[in-house]
Amino acid sequence: MGYLELIDRYKDDMIKTLQELVAFKSVVSAPVMRMSGENKDEKELLPFGKGVQDAFEYMLAKAAADGFETENVDNYGGHIEFGGYTLDEEGLIITTSDEVMGIVGHLDVVPEGSDWKYDPFSGTVEGDKIFGRGTIDDKGPVVAAYYAMKAIKDAGIMPAKKVRLVLGLDEETEWKGMKKYLARVKAPDFGFTPDAEFPAIQAEKGIMVFQLARKLSKTVNKGLELRSLSGGNAPNMVADFARAVVRSEQTENYEEIRRAAAEFREETGYKVLVKGTGKSLEITTTGVSAHGARPHTGLNAISIMMAFLQKLTFVNDDVNDFVEFYNKHIGFELDGESLGVHFCDNESGDLILNVGKVALEKEAITLTINVRYPVTCTDEQVYEAMLPVVNKYNMGIVKEKTQEPIFIPSDSPMLKTLMDVYREHTGDTEREPLVIGGGTYARAVKNVIAFGPSFPGEREVAHQKNEYAEIPKLITAAKIYADAIYRLTLPE
Numbered sequence: 001m002g003y004l005e006l007i008d009r010y011k012d013d014m015i016k017t018l019q020e021l022v023a024f025k026s027v028v029s030a031p032v033m034r035m036s037g038e039n040k041d042e043k044e045l046l047p048f049g050k051g052v053q054d055a056f057e058y059m060l061a062k063a064a065a066d067g068f069e070t071e072n073v074d075n076y077g078g079h080i081e082f083g084g085y086t087l088d089e090e091g092l093i094i095t096t097s098d099e100v101m102g103i104v105g106h107l108d109v110v111p112e113g114s115d116w117k118y119d120p121f122s123g124t125v126e127g128d129k130i131f132g133r134g135t136i137d138d139k140g141p142v143v144a145a146y147y148a149m150k151a152i153k154d155a156g157i158m159p160a161k162k163v164r165l166v167l168g169l170d171e172e173t174e175w176k177g178m179k180k181y182l183a184r185v186k187a188p189d190f191g192f193t194p195d196a197e198f199p200a201i202q203a204e205k206g207i208m209v210f211q212l213a214r215k216l217s218k219t220v221n222k223g224l225e226l227r228s229l230s231g232g233n234a235p236n237m238v239a240d241f242a243r244a245v246v247r248s249e250q251t252e253n254y255e256e257i258r259r260a261a262a263e264f265r266e267e268t269g270y271k272v273l274v275k276g277t278g279k280s281l282e283i284t285t286t287g288v289s290a291h292g293a294r295p296h297t298g299l300n301a302i303s304i305m306m307a308f309l310q311k312l313t314f315v316n317d318d319v320n321d322f323v324e325f326y327n328k329h330i331g332f333e334l335d336g337e338s339l340g341v342h343f344c345d346n347e348s349g350d351l352i353l354n355v356g357k358v359a360l361e362k363e364a365i366t367l368t369i370n371v372r373y374p375v376t377c378t379d380e381q382v383y384e385a386m387l388p389v390v391n392k393y394n395m396g397i398v399k400e401k402t403q404e405p406i407f408i409p410s411d412s413p414m415l416k417t418l419m420d421v422y423r424e425h426t427g428d429t430e431r432e433p434l435v436i437g438g439g440t441y442a443r444a445v446k447n448v449i450a451f452g453p454s455f456p457g458e459r460e461v462a463h464q465k466n467e468y469a470e471i472p473k474l475i476t477a478a479k480i481y482a483d484a485i486y487r488l489t490l491p492e
Helices: 003-008 011-023 052-067 139-155 176-184 252-268 301-309 317-328 379-392 412-428 469-487
Strands: 032-036 043-047 069-071 078-082 085-087 093-096 101-106 129-131 164-166 190-193 201-204 204-214 225-231 241-247 269-279 278-285 352-361 366-372 393-404 434-436 448-450 468-470
Touching: 003 139, 011 052, 011 139, 011 469, 032 069, 043 052, 043 139, 052 069, 052 078, 052 139, 052 164, 078 139, 101 139, 101 469, 139 164, 139 469, 164 176, 164 448, 190 469, 201 448, 204 317, 204 379, 225 301, 225 366, 241 301, 252 269, 252 278, 252 301, 252 366, 278 301, 278 379, 301 352, 317 352, 317 366, 366 379, 379 393, 412 448, 468 469
Parallel strands: 101 164, 101 190, 190 448, 201 434
Antiparallel strands: 032 043, 069 078, 078 164, 085 093, 129 468, 204 366, 204 393, 225 241, 225 352, 241 278, 269 278, 352 366
């Protein structure tokens, strides 16, 4: 039986595997130690927390049981591998290839957020959809790639090059695991990462994560105070909630705030709730979560909060200045124009700006911002461009993370092969390679191209509540991956 037919037979197993994998809450958390060794008298580090480790060990154990070779690099990452041998007629190994075709995925997920229809770690199946955090980013695609490899192996095909499924463990955060893994293990020579969209990704914009911080002077006069402010889950997510607590010695101010909230709701349609909490007033805003690379598919609750706070006057002028800054130079804009950073090029389009988090801590308000900048720009150009505005409001910049952009030439043989495979399986001959704002492991490993799993026209659900994968499309993606593996590992 051919490998494509085998994938159809694997459907129930694929669903079961994905459900079991989704059940692990593999959100990166603080490192922990656990007992190890036969006598349980040794300790080992779980650098990304127990949830990530459980998902990692689950995949390695499954692969070993299915006859794959596996490797664990000190719990920072690992891989599943087969192939790379030339056999004689009797099935004996004649030669071994050192060339590796990599499939680079990840098992960690972003925080689940709130208001899910189903338990985000249940893997609930409804109709043709399987729901859960990670089903489309990136556990579902990892499962599709795994069964693509299994189908080729079970069909009795021996790839001339090694086929290696690399399991990353902190792709949604700092990529420390991939760095540790690649320091110990030879990187794949080429391959793809199933963590984006079809038909194939030609360019990925540069990524910056930084903080804008404004120090606050002590409040000495009486009046309306901003006691706390928080919102958002992660830099690369559109914030779906924000919360502020205000306090005034003059409680009649509270009725004015309630009236202002009612008017704001009527004017904008945004969700703003106000309720008493002790001697203070709590204000909450609700938005729509989305991937930080595609903020236009969501609605930022932090921006809603700032727009409402603009209607209030605080006793602390520093707070008023910060609110003014946000609404005048960020607001609901997604291209950074009012901040002075609206860069654009022909190769990759507009800069994308997402405010992922806000926090009032001690004597400062901090914004955590995620920017995706065009491939012909640099992060330093972006930082320099925002300085006039930032300096005007006495704000500081704290640089956290930068990932440089990548661009694959149109005449790349590997890009052409992946496009051919996609077109043959879908009949879609019109679409060309894409440019994305998302950051994939294609940045970590040279000659790796982001390839699927989402198909054109699909609703964006990664990093959102009620994330799901469509089972028939996951099966199709597995077939596309199997064909890509087969063609990219043929003898030269």
